[in-house]
Each structure stands twice: as structure tokens, then as C-alpha cells.
Amino acid sequence: MKKHLALLVILxxxxxxxxxxxxxxxxxxxxxxxxxxxxxxxYVMITTAVTMPxxxxxxxxxxxxxxxxxxxKVSILGPAEWDVPAQINTIEEVIGTxxxxxxxxxxxxxxxxxxxxxxxxxIPTVVYDSDIPNSRRDAFLGTDWYxxxxxxxxxxxxxxxxxxxxxxxxILGLTxxxxxxxxxxxxxxxxxxxxxxGKFDDKANVEEAARITADxxxxxxxxxxxxxxxxxxxxxxxxxxxxxxxxGKVKITTVDWEPEHLQLVREGVIQMLAGQKRELFTWYGAxxxxxxxxxxxxxxxxxxxxxxxxxPTSVNTGLLRITKKNVDExxxx
Amino acid sequence: xxxxxxxxxxxxxxxxxxxxxxxxVAFPQTFPTFGNWSQLLLNLSIDTIVAVGxxxxxxxxxxxxxxxxxxAFAGGIAAYAMIQLGWSVGLAVGLALLVSAAIGAVNGYLxxxxxxxxxxxxxxxxxxxxxxxxxxxxxxxxNLPYWFTAISQSRLLGVQMPVWYMLLTVSVFAFxxxxxxxxxxxxxxxxxxxxxxxxxxxxxxxxxxGFVLTSLLAGVAGLxxxxxxxxxxxxxxxxxxxxxxxxVILGGASLSGGHxxxxxxxxxxxxxxxxxxxxxxxxxxxxWQEIILGLILITAVWTxxxxxxxxxxxLHRA
Numbered sequence: 238m239k240k241h242l243a244l245l246v247i248l249x250x251x252x253x254x255x256x257x258x259x260x261x262x263x264x265x266x267x268x269x270x271x272x273x274x275x276x277x278x279x280y281v282m283i284t285t286a287v288t289m290p291x292x293x294x295x296x297x298x299x300x301x302x303x304x305x306x307x308x309x310k311v312s313i314l315g316p317a318e319w320d321v322p323a324q325i326n327t328i329e330e331v332i333g334t335x336x337x338x339x340x341x342x343x344x345x346x347x348x349x350x351x352x353x354x355x356x357x358x359x360i361p362t363v364v365y366d367s368d369i370p371n372s373r374r375d376a377f378l379g380t381d382w383y384x385x386x387x388x389x390x391x392x393x394x395x396x397x398x399x400x401x402x403x404x405x406x407x408i409l410g411l412t413x414x415x416x417x418x419x420x421x422x423x424x425x426x427x428x429x430x431x432x433x434x435g436k437f438d439d440k441a442n443v444e445e446a447a448r449i450t451a452d453x454x455x456x457x458x459x460x461x462x463x464x465x466x467x468x469x470x471x472x473x474x475x476x477x478x479x480x481x482x483x484x485g486k487v488k489i490t491t492v493d494w495e496p497e498h499l500q501l502v503r504e505g506v507i508q509m510l511a512g513q514k515r516e517l518f519t520w521y522g523a524x525x526x527x528x529x530x531x532x533x534x535x536x537x538x539x540x541x542x543x544x545x546x547x548x549p550t551s552v553n554t555g556l557l558r559i560t561k562k563n564v565d566e567x568x569x570x
Numbered sequence: 571x572x573x574x575x576x577x578x579x580x581x582x583x584x585x586x587x588x589x590x591x592x593x594x595v596a597f598p599q600t601f602p603t604f605g606n607w608s609q610l611l612l613n614l615s616i617d618t619i620v621a622v623g624x625x626x627x628x629x630x631x632x633x634x635x636x637x638x639x640x641x642a643f644a645g646g647i648a649a650y651a652m653i654q655l656g657w658s659v660g661l662a663v664g665l666a667l668l669v670s671a672a673i674g675a676v677n678g679y680l681x682x683x684x685x686x687x688x689x690x691x692x693x694x695x696x697x698x699x700x701x702x703x704x705x706x707x708x709x710x711x712x713n714l715p716y717w718f719t720a721i722s723q724s725r726l727l728g729v730q731m732p733v734w735y736m737l738l739t740v741s742v743f744a745f746x747x748x749x750x751x752x753x754x755x756x757x758x759x760x761x762x763x764x765x766x767x768x769x770x771x772x773x774x775x776x777x778x779x780g781f782v783l784t785s786l787l788a789g790v791a792g793l794x795x796x797x798x799x800x801x802x803x804x805x806x807x808x809x810x811x812x813x814x815x816x817x818v819i820l821g822g823a824s825l826s827g828g829h830x831x832x833x834x835x836x837x838x839x840x841x842x843x844x845x846x847x848x849x850x851x852x853x854x855x856x857x858w859q860e861i862i863l864g865l866i867l868i869t870a871v872w873t874x875x876x877x878x879x880x881x882x883x884x885l886h887r888a
Contacts, residue, residue: 287856
């Protein structure tokens with residue numbers, strides 16, 4: 238009995254509660270030089286849905302090109318599916334290997350604590366695509382998703398002359414897309430002639446987007462417009478609209494500018510693409526990490542001690558507005 | 571020795587040891603460290619807790635595809651109750667567990683008493699519950715109370731709590747499955763359902779309990795994940811059901827029922843976690859990870875089956 242009690246006391250005294258200020262697992266911020274010294278210089282990109290064509294063609298291709306140009310090792314890691322906890326697990330495991338810098342896709346605010354852990358371990362960390370404002374990341378580069386929604390809303394109002402039924406779709410539950418939806422609705426609510434018939438989850442799947450669109454066209458023959466928010470929304474919506482022989486009559490705005498999207502704009506099926514400058518996310522994101530590690534633009538005798546970062550804190554890379562007028566320039570780039 | 575190797579849990583333990591030694595030689599600076607191992611175990615703890623329930627079901631010859639959605643829903647419900655309704659941590663956790671058990675009860679009732687196909691029923695439930703998680707959590711619920719996050723973010727002996735909860739769950743269920751008549755009935759049901767029924771086992775009721783227990787464990791896993799992340803994610807647990815079924819099959823369960831040990835669920839999850847960890851350390855590109863994981867799993871199961879077949883033949887000859 239005494240033995241059991243003693244064991245219980247030992248266990249209880251070994252129990253360590255997380256700190257109350259939300260900085261669990263975070264120690265003192267250490268100098269970034271520690272991460273860069275000694276071993277081979279390596280920059281690691283960690284995302285979810287690592288095989289998504291948009292990520293592969295834009296983010297990852299540019300990151301690899303940057304690595305070649307700088308003559309440093311670059312690695313791309315993360316789960317194949319959209320799985321934020323798995324992305325967090327990967328970041329945790331990579332921190333232990335102490336790379337020179339981390340370039341992290343800001344998929345969800347839930348990754349904030351693990352970003353803090355990387356920063357506390359002295360690893361320069363840059364977030365791209367969507368910001369994680371609750372984290373201590375060194376820098377952020379990306380697009381304002383609210384602006385993506387607003388841009389689509391304004392274009393749709395212009396295309397419909399301020400009246401008609403519209404619907405929109407994307408991956409429900411993702412922070413950046415919900416922000417985009419809010420931007421769209423904030424524009425549309427100013428126009429009483431516009432009726433929003435629904436918000437739909439296409440699960441980032443072309444077939445699902447096409448199925449939803451076909452159902453919508455059957456239920457609302459007077460549907461005037463559709464807005465898409467993930468890479469596969471546009472092709473799916475366009476497929477169903479073409480099959481219903483309503484191309485050009487039902488207006489479509491969507492995100493991204495993969496070759497398929499551009500072709501659909503050229504054909505007049507999609508009227509506008511709100512394109513992100515994804516190449517800039519990872520090129521300059523990686524360059525920021527490099528500059529931080531190499532102290533390229535030192536601002537004081539010891540930036541770390543003074544608590545300043547020698548790279549921009551936040552960069553909005555802006556949006557591309559692609560329509561039939563300028564689409565050829567993007568196809569022929 | 572031969573008899574030992576016939577048992578999947580032993581052969582898998584041996585495989586894990588060999589792979590671990592190989593990784594320690596290949597990555598001496600990063601693999602055999604306390605930090606890496608505590609992280610590896612933390613990363614597989616949620617899946618393993620769900621795998622314990624799935625092992626129980628597979629032993630009795632059925633499975634549940636809705637567990638991943640329950641993980642997201644349970645976390646969402648607890649977070650909603652705490653943030654939107656202002657409930658205490660205890661009440662919110664209780665509600666989430668109650669709802670999780672209720673989902674299992676619906677699955678169990680329709681499958682065991684109404685004869686609905688388990689795959690169809692749990693697939694439909696997967697969609698319903700995922701939709702519920704989206705409705706409740708929206709784009710995620712943050713800023714959860716301190717004492718809720720402390721459930722998973724606290725440490726004992728330097729290791730984060732979900733690892734201890736996982737070990738506790740495995741130990742308790744391994745004991746129950748091994749030592750109690752009640753849980754051993756699942757082996758009889760999985761082995762021959764009709765014979766079990768004729769021998770007086772209330773098969774339908776036992777199946778109902780199995781689904782309730784599995785869903786309850788998925789609810790526990792969902793609460794632990796939400797507490798660890800400090801956020802209720804509606805997308806949490808996507809694809810978890812397949813990972814868990816793979817781990818359980820790897821750990822010795824059979825899709826036709828009647829076989830498997832709870833420790834096997836842990837070992838299957840450890841093996842998968844180990845392979846994922848090594849691929850991160852080796853910087854294997856994300857494109858290749860799924861392919862390599864799939865190939866390793868097929869090879870491991872095939873090698874194990876071939877080994878067991880040969881051992882059985884040699885024992886038979888002796």
C-alpha cells in the first residue's frame with residue numbers, strides 16, 4: 238500500500254501542466270544561427286494535400302527552382318490528403334531534425350502552437366497562403382481571402398447587372414474559405430436584387446462540384462451565377478453548365494488559374510478567375526528564410542537579442558484578375 | 571520460437587524492432603532520441619485509441635466507418651458547449667461522450683437488430699456526423715478553456731498525456747478481452763455467429779455494445795485531439811477510419827472476424843507511425859509517402875502470412 242502511495246506521489250509530482258498563457262511547449266526564443274550552423278543548409282516546406290496539382294505546379298515547382306538557384310537543399314513534406322492534424326504531426330517531427338528554415342502552408346489557426354514551438358527552437362519560420370495571426374511566425378506571404386470573395390462578388394454583380402439567383406461552393410469548414418465566403422456575401426448583401434440560393438461543400442472534387450451544379454440547375458432553372466472557392470470548383474461547375482447547354486448564360490467566377498481553368502475562360506464558360514500569385518508565396522517565402530538565416534540585411538548589432546526580424550512581417554501578394562481579355566497572356570506565359 | 575513467430579503480435583514486434591534498429595543506424599542523431607520517440611507515440615495515440623474499439627468490432631466480424639467523423643463531432647460538440655453555451659469543461663466532455671455513445675447505439679441497433687449492412691450503415695452515418703461537425707464547428711472553434719486544453723497538453727514524466735491515455739486504454743481493454751467472459755464472447759461471435767447464438771450468447775446485444783464502445787472510444791479520441799490542438803476542427807479525423815482499419819488488420823485482425831488482440835492494434839499503429847516517422851526523417855517526398863506506406867503494408871502482411879504458412883507446415887510435419 239505504501240509502495241503504491243509513493244508511486245502515486247511520484248507520478249503526481251512528475252505531472253507538468255501547460256502554461257496558462259497559451260505558449261505550451263514553447264521555451265525561450267533562441268538565436269537563428271543555431272539552426273543554420275553545423276549541418277547542411279536545408280529548407281523544408283510543409284503543407285497538407287501535398288499532391289494537389291495547384292500546390293505541385295505553383296508552390297512546389299517554384300520552391301524547388303529556388304533551391305536549385307540558391308544551391309541549397311529543399312524538401313517538401315506533408316500528408317497527401319487535407320489533414321491538418323497530420324500536418325501538425327509532420328511539423329513536430331521535422332522540428333527535431335533542426336532544418337535551417339521552415340516554410341509552412343497556413344492551413345488552419347490550429348497550427349499556431351506548433352509554429353511557436355519551431356520558432357522557440359530557433360528555426361526561422363515563414364507562413365504562406367493564409368496567415369496564422371495567433372502564432373509567432375517570422376513572416377507571412379499570401380492572399381487576403383476576404384478580398385478573393387469580395388472580388389468574385391463585385392464581378393458577379395457586374396455580370397448580372399445587380400439581379401439574379403446565385404450559389405457558391407468550396408470546402409466548408411476551412412478558415413480561409415469561410416473568410417472568402419464572408420467577403421462574397423458582404424458584397425452581395427448590398428444588392429437586394431441578388432438572391433443567394435445556397436452554400437455547398439464540393440469537397441475539392443470536380444465530380445462533386447458538377448453534381449451540385451447539375452442539381453442546382455434542375456432545381457433553379459433561372460439560376461444566373463455560380464462562384465467557386467477551391468481549385469476544383471471551377472472545372473466542376475463549368476462541366477455541368479456546359480452539359481446543360483448554358484455556357485455563357487450562367488455566369489461563373491472562381492479561383493485559381495490552372496491550364497484547365499484558363500482554357501475554360503478562353504472558351505467563354507468561365508467569366509473571371511481570381512488568381513493567387515502562388516509562385517511569389519514560396520519564392521519570396523524561401524528567400525525570406527534564407528535572408529533571416531544569413532542575416533542579409535542586419536538591422537542592429539544583434540537582431541535576435543534586440544528582438545527584431547530582418548525580413549518583412551507580412552506581405553500581401555495581391556490577386557490576378559483573369560478574364561477573356563487577358564487570358565491568352567497567361568496561357569502563353 | 572516457431573510457435574511464438576506464428577503469433578502476429580510477436581512477428582510484428584520483431585519487425586518493429588528490426589525497422590527501429592535500421593532507422594537508428596541510418597539516423598543516429600535524430601531517430602533514437604527521447605524527443606523523437608515521445609513525438610512518434612503522441613502522433614499515433616489518437617489513432618490507437620480508436621483502433622482499440624475497431625479491433626473489438628473486427629474480432630466480432632464487423633467494422634465502423636463513422637469513427638473519423640465521430641472524432642470531429644465529439645470535439646466540436648464539447649467546444650460548442652464550452653464556448654457558445656458557456657458550459658463547464660466536465661459537462662461539455664460528458665455531453666460529447668454521451669452523443670458519441672448515442673451514435674454508436676444507432677449504428678449498433680440498425681445493424682444488429684434491423685439487419686442493415688454494416689458498411690452501408692456506418693458509411694451513411696459517416697456523412698451525417700461529418701455534416702453535423704461542419705454545422706457545429708463552422709471553420710473551427712478556438713480559444714478553448716485552459717482546463718480543457720490541459721487534458722492533452724499536460725505532461726507526465728516528460729511525455730504528453732495522450733500517450734498515457736493510449737497506454738491506459740490498451741492495457742484496460744487487453745485485460746478485459748483476455749480475462750473476462752463478457753469480452754471473450756466477441757471471439758465466439760466472430761468465429762461462428764450462429765454457433766455463438768445457439769450457445770446462448772446474446773449476439774445482437776453484444777454487437778450493439780460493441781458499436782457503442784467503439785463510438786465512445788472515438789469520442790474520447792476526438793476530445794483528446796481537440797484538447798491537444800486547442801481547436802475543434804470540423805475536418806479532423808478525415809481518413810482516420812481507413813488508417814485505423816489498416817493498423818488493426820496489420821495487428822492481426824481478420825476482416826472475417828474471430829481473430830485479433832488489443833495489443834495488436836497498438837503494434838499495428840506503432841508500425842505505421844514508425845514508417846511515417848522514418849519517411850519524414852529521410853525527407854521522402856509527400857508524393858511517395860502514400861505509395862511507400864501502401865507497399866510496406868502489403869509486404870509486411872504478405873511476409874507475415876507466408877512465414878506463418880511455412881511455420882504451420884513445418885509444425886504439421888513435426
